[in-house]
Structure formats: C-alpha cells, structure tokens
Amino acid sequence: MQFSYRGKDNRGMTQQGAIVAASADAAATELMRRGITPLEIEEHYEKASVGRRLGGLSLFRDKVTLDELIVFCRQMHALTKAGIPIIRTMRGLADTTRSEALAKVLRDVTGRLEGGTTMAIAMQAHPRVFSELFIAMIHVGENTGMLDDAFRRLSEILELERDTRRRMKQALRYPSFVVVALLAALMVVNFLVIPKFSAVFAKLGADLPFLTQLLVDTSGLLLNYWYIGLFAVAAGAVLLRQWKQTPQGRLTWDRYKLRVPIIGPLLELITLSRFARNFATMLSAGMPVSRALTVVSDATDNAWISSHIKEIRAGIERGESLVRAARQSQMFTPLILQMIAVGEETGSVDEMLNNVADFYDEDVDYGLKRLAESIEPILIVAMGVLVLILALGVFLPIWDLGAAAIGRG
Numbered sequence: 001m002q003f004s005y006r007g008k009d010n011r012g013m014t015q016q017g018a019i020v021a022a023s024a025d026a027a028a029t030e031l032m033r034r035g036i037t038p039l040e041i042e043e044h045y046e047k048a049s050v051g052r053r054l055g056g057l058s059l060f061r062d063k064v065t066l067d068e069l070i071v072f073c074r075q076m077h078a079l080t081k082a083g084i085p086i087i088r089t090m091r092g093l094a095d096t097t098r099s100e101a102l103a104k105v106l107r108d109v110t111g112r113l114e115g116g117t118t119m120a121i122a123m124q125a126h127p128r129v130f131s132e133l134f135i136a137m138i139h140v141g142e143n144t145g146m147l148d149d150a151f152r153r154l155s156e157i158l159e160l161e162r163d164t165r166r167r168m169k170q171a172l173r174y175p176s177f178v179v180v181a182l183l184a185a186l187m188v189v190n191f192l193v194i195p196k197f198s199a200v201f202a203k204l205g206a207d208l209p210f211l212t213q214l215l216v217d218t219s220g221l222l223l224n225y226w227y228i229g230l231f232a233v234a235a236g237a238v239l240l241r242q243w244k245q246t247p248q249g250r251l252t253w254d255r256y257k258l259r260v261p262i263i264g265p266l267l268e269l270i271t272l273s274r275f276a277r278n279f280a281t282m283l284s285a286g287m288p289v290s291r292a293l294t295v296v297s298d299a300t301d302n303a304w305i306s307s308h309i310k311e312i313r314a315g316i317e318r319g320e321s322l323v324r325a326a327r328q329s330q331m332f333t334p335l336i337l338q339m340i341a342v343g344e345e346t347g348s349v350d351e352m353l354n355n356v357a358d359f360y361d362e363d364v365d366y367g368l369k370r371l372a373e374s375i376e377p378i379l380i381v382a383m384g385v386l387v388l389i390l391a392l393g394v395f396l397p398i399w400d401l402g403a404a405a406i407g408r409g
Contacts, residue, residue: 005153
C-alpha cells in the first residue's frame with residue numbers, strides 16, 4: 001500500500017512525500033530508519049483515511065488528565081525498572097486504570113506494540129494524549145535502553161507542570177472572585193436599581209445630571225438590547241478563538257499576552273523555566289542540541305517564545321555557539337547567558353540549564369506569592385471608582401431635588 005507522510009528530519013526541517021509499505025506502522029518504522037520522525041501518515045485510499053479520522057474522533061471523545069498521565073508514568077517507571085515486559089505492563093495498566101479514555105489509548109498502543117512497532121511510534125498515533133516532548137523522551141529511552149529512566153523524568157516534568165498550574169489557579173482565585181462579584185453587582189444595579197430610580201426621576205420631571213443620565217441610558221440600553229450584547233460577546237469570543245488557531249493569530253496573541261501587566265512577565269518566567277528544564281532533560285538523555293531544540297520548541301505552549309527557540313536552533317545550525325545564539329534571541333538576562341556560557345566551557349550545559357530553571361522557578365514562586373497582592377490595589381481602585389460613579393449618579397439628583405425643595409420652602 002502507498003502512504004503519504006509528513007515529518008521532521010534530524011535538523012528539524014519538515015519533510016513530506018510518499019512511501020510504499022505493508023501498513024502504516026511499517027511506514028512509520030521505515031521513516032524512522034531514514035531519520036525522519038513522522039507527524040502524519042495517511043493512506044491514499046479515501047475510505048481508509050476517513051475511517052481513521054472517525055476512529056480518532058471516537059477514541060478522543062474523553063480527555064486524559066494531567067494527573068492520570070503522571071500516575072501512568074510513575075507506574076511505568078516502577079514496572080519497567082522491575083523488568084516486567086512492556087506489553088504485559090501496558091495491558092495490565094489498561095485493565096486497572098479508572099480512566100476509560102486512558103484505557104482505550106493504552107489498549108491501542110499495546111496492539112501496535114504487538115504488531116512490532118516501537119512504543120514511541122505507537123504513541124504518535126495519539127497526539128492529544130502524548131506530546132512531542134513525551135514521545136521524544138520515550139524514543140530516547142528506547143534507543144538507550146533506559147526506558148524506566150525516561151518515564152521517571154517524564155513524571156517529574158509533568159509534576160512540575162501540575163504544581164505550576166495549581167499555584168497559578170490558587171493565586172488567581174481571589175482576584176477572580178472579586179472581578180465576578182464586581183460584574184454581578186454591576187448587573188444588579190443596571191437591571192434592578194437604576195430602572196427604579198429612573199422611573200422616579202421621570203415622574204418628577206427634573207433635569208438629570210450628566211452622570212445620572214449616562215447611568216440611565218446605559219441601563220435602558222442593557223434592558224432593551226441585552227440579547228444583542230450577548231450575541232456580540234459570543235460572536236466575538238468565537239471569532240477570537242478561530243483567529244487564535246491560525247499561525248499568525250496565535251503568534252500575535254502569545255506575543256502580546258506576555259506584555260500584559262503583572263501577569264505577562266510571570267507567564268514568560270514560567271515558559272522559560274519549562275524550556276530550560278525540558279532542554280536540559282533532552283541533553284542529559286543524549287539527544288543532539290539541534291534535535292533537542294526542535295522538540296522543545298514544538299512542546300512550548302507559547303508560539304512567540306517557540307519562534308525564538310527556533311531562531312536559536314537556526315543559529316546553532318549555522319555554526320554559532322549556544323550562548324551566542326541565545327544572546328541573539330534576546331530571551332535571557334545577562335546572568336542566565338553567563339551560566340549557559342559556563343556550561344559550554346565546562347561541558348555541563350544540561351546541569352547549568354537545570355540551574356537556570358531553578359533560578360526561574362524561584363522567581364515564579366515569588367511572583368505567584370505576590371500576584372494577589374499586586375492585583376489587589378487595582379481591584380480596590382476599580383471597586384472604589386465603580387461605587388463612586390454609582391453613588392454620585394444615584395444621589396446627585398436626589399440632593400438637587402432636596403435643595404430645590406428647601407429653597408422653595
């Protein structure tokens with residue numbers, strides 16, 4: 001059978017073409033032998049291609065969580081270290097896991113392993129579950145005979161990812177609650193309070209101050225055309241999501257996301273910490289620098305930083321040193337560049353990168369602890385301004401009417 005493929009070679013360049021093989025797994029094995037990591041393999045027959053897509057949709061109906069992947073990696077590390085055969089291990093985990101989605105994936109991977117394919121290639125059929133970094137680590141572990149160590153490192157990487165997410169959610173919990181409370185109060189005032197006062201003002205026939213008139217007009221607009229506003233917000237959210245899915249849209253969004261006050265620098269630190277630690281893990285596993293940068297850039301969830309990592313890889317491919325290419329990317333501080341330079345001189349770049357990641361993690365910890373304290377003054381000012389506007393808008397005409405009544409008296 002003939003298959004069309006798309007993949008990346010050892011230099012990170014995209015390769016595509018056609019290959020003849022007995023099955024998709026055999027085609028993937030042949031591509032790996034040629035030094036091409038397959039990203040997509042499709043049979044030329046339309047029916048088979050459609051069937052695979054439908055199978056993929058049914059397979060990924062449920063989502064495998066980060067906690068489930070961590071437990072899976074820990075179990076695989078313990079069982080492979082004990083010398084239990086891989087196929088028996090995978091089948092046993094598929095039968096004992098509580099996640100039906102993960103069980104389906106493990107059964108499919110086990111079937112591919114029984115067909116003679118490697119674990120890395122078998123996992124490539126499930127890109128929504130196993131990232132490129134995950135697959136690259138498994139591939140290195142299989143080639144070096146240290147698969148148990150690969151699963152151990154993956155569990156550590158995933159645990160750091162989970163801890164960072166939890167700390168970020170915890171830090172944003174209070175500000176999110178305050179923002180939701182402010183929006184709820186604003187809706188209550190506009191839909192319930194202002195209409196009552198506007199009816200009273202209309203009966204009195206008095207001229208309303210500008211601020212009060214603005215509140216009344218805004219309330220009337222929301223009451224009469226709330227469905228148009230709701231549709232506009234929903235349409236805007238859908239268009240924004242579609243735009244973010246385009247390459248240029250994602251690049252622009254991720255670029256300006258890092259410029260958001262308070263939150264942006266913290267997100268940049270988190271992303272750079274992941275890059276440094278993942279890059280160090282790839283290098284310590286014996287992967288070439290260029291290939292490691294390719295894997296790490298594809299695994300980075302920020303397209304703007306990923307583009308800079310690819311620039312570093314391009315500089316190294318031109319013959320530049322790592323520290324010079326990193327300096328040209330303008331991603332790192334002079335202190336970090338100095339640590340990378342020391343790593344190159346001593347031949348311990350992976351160790352220095354781990355130190356860089358630890359340095360970033362300290363900044364992230366401090367930033368997360370100070371996040372709520374940094375946002376709190378902004379929220380207090382916003383709440384004060386909102387209360388002032390509402391108070392003046394509601395009570396100014398009442399004071400004017402009271403003063404007029406006292407004058408007539």
